[in-house]
Each structure stands twice: as C-alpha cells, then as structure tokens.
Amino acid sequence: MWQRGMNWAATSLVGVFGLLWLGVVVFAAVDASMWSRLGQGGFSTFLMGWACYKAGLLLRRTEPRFVPRHRRVRA
Numbered sequence: 001m002w003q004r005g006m007n008w009a010a011t012s013l014v015g016v017f018g019l020l021w022l023g024v025v026v027f028a029a030v031d032a033s034m035w036s037r038l039g040q041g042g043f044s045t046f047l048m049g050w051a052c053y054k055a056g057l058l059l060r061r062t063e064p065r066f067v068p069r070h071r072r073v074r075a
Contacts, residue, residue: 004058007054007058008055008058011051011054011055011058012051014047014050014051014054015047015048015051015052015055017047018044018045018046018047018048018050018051019044019048021040021043021044021047022041022044022045022048025037025040025041025044026041
C-alpha cells in the first residue's frame with residue numbers, strides 16, 4: 001500500500017516538474033537561443049508524457065491473473 005502511494009507521489013512530482021519546466025522555458029527564458037528553448041521544451045514534454053504513461057500503468061489492474069503451472073490444475 002505504501003509503495004503504491006509512493007509511486008503515485010513520484011509520478012505526480014515528475015509531471016508537475018515537467019509542467020513547471022515548460023512554463024519557465026516558455027515565459028522566463030526569453031533570452032535563450034531557439035535551439036536551447038526547443039530542447040528544454042522537448043525534455044519537459046518527455047517528462048509530462050512519462051508521467052502520463054506511468055499514471056496509466058498505475059490505474060491498470062495490479063494483480064496478474066492466475067496461470068496454472070501444469071495440466072491437472074484447471075482455471
């Protein structure tokens with residue numbers, strides 16, 4: 001239970017950090033070069049995409065279905 005909560009916390013923090021990073025790149029880094037802003041914007045988009053991907057994995061079913069190991073056990 002604790003591990004699942006910590007996974008959600010880490011995923012949320014990465015997503016929020018990516019959003020804040022994008023805000024800084026768009027609004028505060030006006031003197032940076034275009035390539036630097038594009039690279040940092042791409043990195044922040046990657047972080048937000050990773051967070052959405054992990055959130056999708058966390059929302060799925062966590063327990064695997066039972067798979068019998070030999071023929072005598074029927075599902």
